[in-house]
Structure formats: structure tokens, C-alpha cells
Amino acid sequence: MIVLGDDHYGDELTLRLSAISDTRLLGDDTALTTFMQDLVTRIGMTVIAGPLIATEAGPPEKAGKxxxxxxxxxxxxxxxxxxxxxxxxxxxxxxxxxEADVLDEFHRLVGDYEITERTLTRRGEEWPRDVHAARRLWSTHRAALSSGT
Known part of the structure; x- marks a missing residue:
């Protein structure tokens, strides 16, 4: 399980999935909308906007959704x-x-695949959870930038 500590803002999981066994739904707006809704529901997130689906036309190696x-x-x-x-x-x-829930949802969408790239990054390592501390950190950062240090 990905566990957040008090010393960072959150975690970012990036994946590259290759050798996908079933590509039929990868170009289907309705299937991708349902997939995104199911994915965020399964990992316990709250949708503010979307899913938004866009099509990239062009040569086959760049075409997709x-x-x-x-x-x-x-x-x-x-x-x-x-x-x-x-x-x-x-x-x-x-x-x-x-992470296992994310991977399971991809299995439901495309069947088997290989994880070609996987990165889990702790984001915002110095991110304070206290709003006043965040304001002080940002003010100090801006002052350092404007003074050239």
C-alpha cells in the first residue's frame, strides 16, 4: 500500500504498460470514460471534473486517446x-x-500487459500541511528568488 507521511504532499504513480493483450477498448471514448470512473472510485478518490476524453489523430504510432x-x-x-x-x-x-487496485483496473480494461516503466514519487517533500507555514515557506522562497539567491 502506498502510505503518505506527514512530511510530503502526496504520491505520484506513473506507469507505462506495454504488450497489451486486448487493445479493442483503447480507442473507445465510452469505455475509457467508464474505466476512468471505475478507477477513481476503486482507489477512493472524489471526482471534481471529468472524465474528459480527447483524440490524438495522426500517424498510427502517435494516434490514440x-x-x-x-x-x-x-x-x-x-x-x-x-x-x-x-x-x-x-x-x-x-x-x-x-497500487494493486490501479493495476487491477488496467487488467480489467486490457487483459494482460507488461509494466515497462513504473515510478512512485513522493511529491512535495517540504510541503507543510499548515496553511500559515505554507505561506511563510512561499514568502521566503519568493524573497530568495527576487534577491537572486
């Missing part, structure tokens, strides 16, 4: 490339979530 959901906890986005049998995914949240 992008889907994004704006969450109260941050965002979830995917980019599909049916011709290449690949998906890129980015889930960023200030709320803990299980």
Missing part, C-alpha cells in the same frame, strides 16, 4: 496508443491509494 479526471485529491490521466499496444498513466494524490 487521452483521458483525464480532476480529483479533489489531485488528478488521474492516461494516454492510450492502440497501434503500439501501450498506455501511459499518471495518478497523483494527497490521499493514500493501493
Amino acid at each position: 487521452s483521458a483525464v479526471v480532476i480529483l479533489a485529491e489531485s488528478h488521474a490521466a492516461i494516454h492510450t496508443y492502440p497501434h503500439l499496444r501501450e498506455i501511459f498513466a499518471d495518478i497523483f494524490s494527497c490521499k493514500p491509494f493501493r
Whole structure:
């Protein structure tokens, strides 16, 4: 399980899934809308906007779909490339979530796949949870930038 500590804002999981066994739904707006809704529901996030689906036309190696959901906890986005049998995914949240749940939802969408790239990054390591501390940190940062230090 991805666990958030008190010393950072949240975790970002990025994935590149390759050798996708079933690419039929990677170009289907309705299927991708349902997938994004199911994914964020399963990991316990709250949708503010979306899913928004966009089509990238062009040569087959660049053609695909992008889907994004704006969450109260941050965002979830995917980019599909049916011709290449690949998906890129980015889930960023200030709320803990299980990576296994994310991977299971992708299995439900496309069947088998290989995880070609996987990164879990702790974001906002110095992010204070106290609003007043955040304001002081930002003010100090801006002052340092304006003085050239």
C-alpha cells in the first residue's frame, strides 16, 4: 500500500504498460470514460471534473486517446496508443491509494500487459500541511528568488 507521511504532499504513480493483450477498448471514448470512473472510485478518490476524453489523430504510432479526471485529491490521466499496444498513466494524490487496485483496473480494461516503466514519487517533500507555514515557506522562497539567491 502506498502510505503518505506527514512530511510530503502526496504520491505520484506513473506507469507505462506495454504488450497489451486486448487493445479493442483503447480507442473507445465510452469505455475509457467508464474505466476512468471505475478507477477513481476503486482507489477512493472524489471526482471534481471529468472524465474528459480527447483524440490524438495522426500517424498510427502517435494516434490514440487521452483521458483525464480532476480529483479533489489531485488528478488521474492516461494516454492510450492502440497501434503500439501501450498506455501511459499518471495518478497523483494527497490521499493514500493501493497500487494493486490501479493495476487491477488496467487488467480489467486490457487483459494482460507488461509494466515497462513504473515510478512512485513522493511529491512535495517540504510541503507543510499548515496553511500559515505554507505561506511563510512561499514568502521566503519568493524573497530568495527576487534577491537572486
